[in-house]
Amino acid sequence: MLVLTILLVVSSEGLRGVLQDTFAYLASYPSLFLLFLLFGFGVAVASSYIHFHLAKRGNASSTTPLTCYDCEQQHKTKSSPKSNKKAKRQADNVGILAMEVYFPANYIDQSDLEQYDGVGAGKYTKGLGQDKMSFTGDREDNEHAGVTKNGHFFDVAANDFVLFHSPYNKLAQKGFSRIVFNDFLRNPTLPQYDKLKKWHGAALEDTYYDRDLEAASREVSLALWNKMVEPSCFASRHIGNCYTASVYINLACLVDSARATLHGKRLMLFSYGSGAVGSIFSFRCVRPEATDVAVPAFTVERMSDCLNLASRLNSRLKRTPEEFNGHLDLRQASHGLKSYTPVQSVDSLFPGTYYLVGVDDKHRRKYARKPLNAPLTYVALPSAAVATATTVATHPITAVATSPVAAIKPALVEVLVTGVAAGAPGIVGADLTSLLEGVNCIQRIPDAAKHAMVAKRVVQLKKDGASGAIRRLPVTTINQTIQLAAPMAVVDLVKDFGLPKSLVEGMDDASACAVAAGLRALQQAGLVAGTVENGWGNWRLPDAMAASTGVLFAASFPALDACVKEVSRSFTDPAYEFDRKLLFRLLVLANSQLAQIVGAKGPNAHVNATCAGTTVALTMAQDWIRSGKCQRVVVISGDVASNDTLLPWIGSGFRSLGAASIAANVADAALPFDTRRNGMLLGSGAVGLVLEAAGASTIQRFPSGTPSVSLVASQLSNSAFHGASLDKEHMAQELNRFLQAVESEHGIPRAALAAEGVYYSHETCTQASPTTSCSFTELYMLRSAFGDAGLDTLVLANTKAFTGHAMGVSFEEVIAVEGLKRGLLPPVVNFASHDEHLSPRPLRLSQGGAYPHVKYALRFAAGFGSQIAFTLYMRK
Structure with a gap:
């Protein structure tokens, strides 16, 4: 200890002199020098033994389910003592221990939106590869999502997987097929690429907008897509473009659809953004090892159970295109307003959602949380909500309306039905009682009318369900015509x-x-x-x-x-x-x-x-x-x-x-x-x-x-x-x-x-x-x-x-x-x-x-x- 203390405090010149004197002294006493060497060797052995057991215990209890693949490879690779010193400054097994996803409780079906927008069937569903789209009203904004925790979780499927940033899934399909095309360029002789051979040797610039190549590449890559990418696409198809969160939504979806079969599999993730910025990285899913004293706290199975993504997506509220537009109009009308209280009902938010309570006259925003035991229920957006939002800038709102429907219910003219009558077939006079009792008005038609219909040479066309062939079925006898009808007596x-x-x-x-x-x-x-x-x-x-x-x-x-x-x-x-x-x-x-x-x-x-x-x-x-x-x-x-x-x-x-x-x-x-x-x-x-x-x-006409x-x-x-x-x-x-x-x-x-x-x-x-x-x-x-x-x-x-x-x-x-x-x-x-x-x-x-x-x-x-x-x- 005395020697170490001296080494820490002396200058470089003094250190040289001290070392010379020390070794000269030890050389005079060989037994003391040998004892010093044995002491140093014992300290080194004890230190290595303790470090080995501590590292083993730490690895057993803190293995990360989703581990950065590059970190894992770096940890395994043998390197020089010098590089090992650098590696020790980096944490091992960097990865993901838990996951959570938030999405709005309201969505619109893309097929409904196709009809509403008047576009062809498949424009959004096939053209964009999207099935549903989530949307928000004036209760949910950028801040609310950051503080909301739902406490639900997911699943995962097996094999190696590729996950894309997916503004819409058709774009991911094109990107994946392009990767397969690049593989073909490196290995053009492989039999699975036969349909791409006509593009071998083509200038790369000529292939970027080639629709035939795009279709052929998607066909060749379809099996790989279904195996490697499709398991991660369900959520993004049903939510829409999440921008920054898109690739991680897909990662969560993969966990939801694969669970334990993800163990040992390598996941490639690709993300990009505006300004031609992109990144590609990979994870490997590892199984944490249990010890005698503890069960692993973080596993993909537990992620799956907690995320419960598919069930949560299916529990959302389906809205009509009119409601969808109403919510978007409300967000637009309320953007940037002060002294504003949202009108969207909190009942239509997921339990546990943090939502906007109001914006004061200084643009300060106040949030509250919906109780976890409160149900998710359908509540229509008030029809006058957009108009209300437009006017609140000059009319401050001081309290949240407890019943938006009642609060802004428009004053409509009440219309009464003051008189009714019916002339029913087979019933003489306006006999409403007979109609309420269900008295039969239908009767057999005379043969003369049947013969008149046969004379019209009626032919029914019927499609065979199995073959699809069209059959002609002529009406040739009175037994094949209409037999019953409900004619009405002539009114005088x-x-x-x-x-x-x-x-x-x-x-x-x-x-x-x-x-x-x-x-x-x-x-x-x-x-x-x-x-x-x-x-x-x-x-x-x-x-x-x-x-x-x-x-x-x-x-x-x-x-x-x-x-x-x-x-x-x-x-x-x-x-x-x-x-x-x-x-x-x-x-x-x-x-x-x-x-x-x-x-x-x-x-x-x-x-x-x-x-x-x-x-x-x-x-x-x-x-x-x-x-x-x-x-x-x-x-x-x-x-x-x-x-x-x-x-x-x-x-x-x-x-x-x-x-x-x-x-x-x-x-x-x-x-x-x-x-x-x-x-x-x-x-x-x-x-x-x-x-x-x-x-x-003003005349009193009824008792x-x-x-x-x-x-x-x-x-x-x-x-x-x-x-x-x-x-x-x-x-x-x-x-x-x-x-x-x-x-x-x-x-x-x-x-x-x-x-x-x-x-x-x-x-x-x-x-x-x-x-x-x-x-x-x-x-x-x-x-x-x-x-x-x-x-x-x-x-x-x-x-x-x-x-x-x-x-x-x-x-x-x-x-x-x-x-x-x-x-x-x-x-x-x-x-x-x-x-x-x-x-x-x-x-x-x-x-x-x-x-x-x-x-x-x-x-x-x-x-x-x-x-x-x-x-x-x-x-x-």
């Missing part, structure tokens, strides 16, 4: 309603029955007297209401009955003379005729949305009232497709499509939601509904305490899909959009609709295939909006099984309103066999009778030409 407007004969002669049958339904609805609403005295009817509106009353008429085949009759008469009547009333029947339709009869001088129009006609007209009527165009609208609809004149033509049309049932008995043909359904039944009829703005009339029904909301759109097929994805998207608006504008959550509501289906009993039928697409739509739990409580109703399909006439609307008033529902008739394709569990089909708990009625209608519409009614 002169006798029963006291209208002038000269006026009635200018109407065709569809207009006549629609006018009758409109008059009865006005009478029920208390707006007209409706009395017939001395052969003259009293149907005029009060003068004060004339200018504020509009009329809308919906029909699929307006005036077609009159046209066919006139043309047929010209060929069959030897004494034929042109009917000068024909132009009135073709041009002056029910909307104009009804307006003339009652004196309605407000907006007036005819709409043809085919089988969705009535529902579309109601949507337009509600818009007219809310926009101030009028205070009330009489919506009428009439079609007579199953009457003697049109049945051979319209019936043959549906028969040629294979959409019409040819069963001979109603019990075998009218089968809504039943696995035995085999086609629709043609019907006829008319409906009338009076819509009024609440408070439009105190009379239940009233409001048209809460309505929506119309077009799927732009196919003339005769339903687009289930767009239907689901539109229903979710509709329910979101209902919740944000009226505060009615979809859970309440499922628990206290009835769904009036469009179900036509068609069955082209198990997954393209009307009922299948409707159940798909409902499940996307309400989930399985909601479907368990939502009551399903159907009317077409006892009225037939009356084309543009929606008996469902009238029955929905009258049923809410009376607390009754019509039964789903003839149901016997559950269809597993529709639902794994039995559906809650209406049994008919009293349903006092039903407060809401949701109606969906679809029509030829991709027409779809929704209405929602509420009992007040």
Whole structure:
């Protein structure tokens, strides 16, 4: 110790002298010199022994699961003593001990976005290689993500892997195929590269934009891609571009998809950024060794368990393109604002998420954390959120709204349904009770009508499911034609309603029955007297209401009955003379005729949305009232497709499509939601509904305490899909959009609709295939909006099984309103066999009778030409 102390304090000159004197002294005493050498050797041996055991213990307890490959190789390589000294200054087994990933709880499906943006199918899904994309609202920003810890984890699969920074996965596919092409250039004779040989020797610059080379390289590299890269791509495909985090999201995804099979495998990671900056490095996954006293704290298995990435991704909330745009608009509008409180609901964030509470007048941001035990629930973004965000810069917000929906609910004009009426096939008069009871209106058609259809030489084209060949199936006998229909009795407007004969002669049958339904609805609403005295009817509106009353008429085949009759008469009547009333029947339709009869001088129009006609007209009527165009609208609809004149033509049309049932008995043909359904039944009829703005009339027209029904909301759109097929994805998207608006504008959550509501289906009993039928697409739509739990409580109703399909006439609307008033529902008739394709569990089909708990009625209608519409009614 004395010698060491002297060495530390003396100068270099003094050190030389001390050493000379010391060794001279030791040389004089050989025994002492030998003892000194033995002491030094013992210290060296003891030090090496202790260091060896400490290193072994340290390696056993601190081995890193994902170890930097270069560090590992450096540790293994033998080197000179000089280089070893340098290596000792670097830590061994540098790597990753644990992982965590954060992503927003809301996402949009790229296929939905393709439809919404109007681009071709596959533009985003195939063109970018993306399936879903996460997005945020005004609660989540750059800072919140840095402080959020979810406490969930992942998995990993085997083999060697390549992980890319993936703004979108198609780019990673191109990059990987380029690596394979470079391998080919180094080894052009290998058989797996045969498809690339034409590019051997090509100038490198000429290959950069060669589409044929790109396609060939991707084909050659596909097997390697699926083995080495694909296991790491699930998360980025479902989240979108994470920028800096992209390559590590893929690493986490690989752990999630491979777990313990990753042990011993080498992982190559490549990342790049703007400015042509890139890096490539590698890891090797090692298995930590357990000791007698401890189990390894860090393993890829534990990473996988904690990350639980796939499960977390699948638990996110799917949003519509409209919601997606709404969130982005909200972020844009709120960017850089001070004195701002976010409006996005915290309920739609993952548990444990740190979120923005508000920004004060000095731009200081305050954050809070959502409790770990709080659920993730769907909450619609308030419709006025963007406008609110735009104005908060000048109107400071001092507190967080506890209910964004209630806080910014827009003031909408309440629209009441004050009168309804129906002209049903086979039922004389406006017998709403019979419709609510599900009385059958369908009957056998006469042989003359069947022979008339055979004479049309109908041929059905049917595609063979196995070969794809098209078969021609001609209808040659009356047994192959339509056997059942629901025709409507001719309405006598002169006798029963006291209208002038000269006026009635200018109407065709569809207009006549629609006018009758409109008059009865006005009478029920208390707006007209409706009395017939001395052969003259009293149907005029009060003068004060004339200018504020509009009329809308919906029909699929307006005036077609009159046209066919006139043309047929010209060929069959030897004494034929042109009917000068024909132009009135073709041009002056029910909307104009009804307006003339009652004196309605407000907006007036005819709409043809085919089988969705009535529902579309109601949507337009509600818009007219809310926009101030009028205070009330009489919506009428009439079609007579199953009457003697049109049945051979319209019936043959549906028969040629294979959409019409040819069963001979109603019990075998009218089968809504039943696995035995085999086609629709043609019907006829008319409906009338009076819509009024609440408070439009100061006259007390109804007894105190009379239940009233409001048209809460309505929506119309077009799927732009196919003339005769339903687009289930767009239907689901539109229903979710509709329910979101209902919740944000009226505060009615979809859970309440499922628990206290009835769904009036469009179900036509068609069955082209198990997954393209009307009922299948409707159940798909409902499940996307309400989930399985909601479907368990939502009551399903159907009317077409006892009225037939009356084309543009929606008996469902009238029955929905009258049923809410009376607390009754019509039964789903003839149901016997559950269809597993529709639902794994039995559906809650209406049994008919009293349903006092039903407060809401949701109606969906679809029509030829991709027409779809929704209405929602509420009992007040």
